[in-house]
Amino acid sequence: MVRGLVWFALFGAASVALYGVNDRIVWDVCRRERRSYPPAWTLSPYWQWRTIAGGWYADARRAGLLLPKAAATAAILITSIGSVVTGILDAMPG
Template identity: 80%
Template sequence: MVRGLVWFVLFGAASLAFYRVNDRIVWDICRRERRPYPQAWTFSLYWQWRTIIGGWYTDARRAGLLIPKAAATAAILIASIGSVVTGIFERLPG
């Protein structure tokens, strides 16, 4: 039970870091392309599509946020996979 809560908190922290890095990338793109910065960019189909296509890591590099973006992505993956693996090991006999 406690381990599940710890993994949940770690996943939440990783998700918040992931969002903040993406927010700074959006801000940098808007600044470079002279677009208005949308406060609710997460609800915009344009920005959702733009984050999915392959150039998002290129945009992160241009913003100087490639390492934080990679670290936040890795943190989400580790928290997701780690919680599943821990759950499997807890259920093993012995």
């Protein structure tokens, strides 16, 4: 139970870090393309598609945030996979 809460807290922290990095990337793209910064960009289909598209890491590089973006993405993956693996190991007999 406690392990599950720890993984949940780590996943939450990684998610907040990823959101923060993505927010800075959106701000930089808006500044570079002379767009107005949308405060609710997470609800916009345009920004949802743009963050999913392969060019998002290029935008992160242009913003100088490639390393934080890669680290935040890795943290999300590690916490996701780690929680599943520890759950499987806990369920194994012996």
